Amino acid sequence: MTAADPDLAREMAAHREWWRLAGVDLDFADDATAWLAEPEPAASASDPGEDRDRPPARPSEPAIEEKAPPPDLLGDSPPETLAAFREWWMSAPGLDAIGPRGRVPPRGTAEAALMVLVVHPEEGDRERLLAGPQGRLLEAILAAMGTASEEIYVASALPRFMPMADCAAEAQRGMAQVLSHHIQLAAPQRIVAFGAGLGALMGAHGKNDYGNLPNIHHKHSTNPVLMSEDLESLMAMPKLKARFWRRWMEWSAKQA
Template identity: 45%
Template sequence: MTDTASSLAADYAAALDWWRDAGVDCDYVDEPTAWLAEPEVEEAPAAPPPRTVARKPASPALERALADKSGAPIGGDKAHWPQTLEAFREYWLSEPSLDDGALRDRVLPSGPAGAPLMVLVGQPEEGDAEALLSGPEGGMLGKIMRAIGLGMDEIYLASCLPRVMPLPDWEDLAARGLGEVTRHHIALAAPKRLIAFGKGAALLSEGADSPVLRTSQIETLIRSGERKKRFWNAWLEFSA
């Protein structure tokens, strides 16, 4: 080693010793250094393409059954429609087309022919079995009748459908003949006046011979004091 190189080495060593004695034993920089490598992210395996299963065509028997119910006329042969209220009650329980062939859980109308008032609702109340409107709606109707001055046994109470139907399409039912059946029912009952509660009853009673007051569903009247007030004002005007 030359004298110059030896002198430089000695100077470097002396400088390092000086900084070490001063407490500086590391090298610092302003920019951060990533000493740890970024973890490798395992890629999720590619999802297999969705399997497509060929849909089996409906059996001819099922297709015929669906075709028979879709848009089928309601009421049966008009030549055999009942001509008395008593016969209509039997028809109400036995005519398959009134509810697409289902005969169970049907609820009969009640009351005398020629009643001072007929009450028509779209369908029975949920849970009705032996009598129509046997739940909260029936309780509300009882209060309305007491305010009007009639007992429940004095009115004729009926529904457009023989049993509960989820979300009925009233326009379709009317077009298929339920409106004619309803008007025939009203004609046999021959009430002095008629209250039609709800959209279904209002639509299907159009063209009835008896004077008709069309108003909200009873369920709506239960929830809304304003609707009760509107109904009562409408009734006072209707019955004047």
């Protein structure tokens, strides 16, 4: 067997030392291989039963972002009567971005047999809420129900005409609390809510499908709620009138 050439061995050692001094200590292939890296220290021996008894590590839970509470538009001294609420509704400076000018008041008396709720007044409303075509449709609906005008309370969730209103954003802005307080003071026996988006303002978490909402519970009353399309849509599409009437009949039968 021929012995290794000592000169060749020295040349190979010198070659490796040259590359090490040049900073090249990895062989780049499909997988990198550390030629000169120090071996990792062996893991300390432990009792096998210790690992078996140790509970598995729980993944860290993502931090829950807390939402800021909506602004308190009612303030420290909210209106305590329906008459005081109407005055506040027409004069409170922070209720909307425009200010008191152009707002339309609710109408009717407390503890009415029925509260009619819409998202906002009609475009031409001034002194009387729903004084235009939508109001005339409402009068026809009430007549078919056998309900007199003086037996209803008519209110809007927003104080002025606001086409394409973002009800979810208005709820976050504090108008949901305002509406809740309004309903509590009005204390109607039942509520019919005309308009997509009113669910978000009435505690339905943005639910816009039509039908029965859960009852609204207040300190002194419980109010069943029937949701419907807005009055303008009912005027434009007769089939929606028929659908509303069927829902009204079914809902009324449950309340009887």
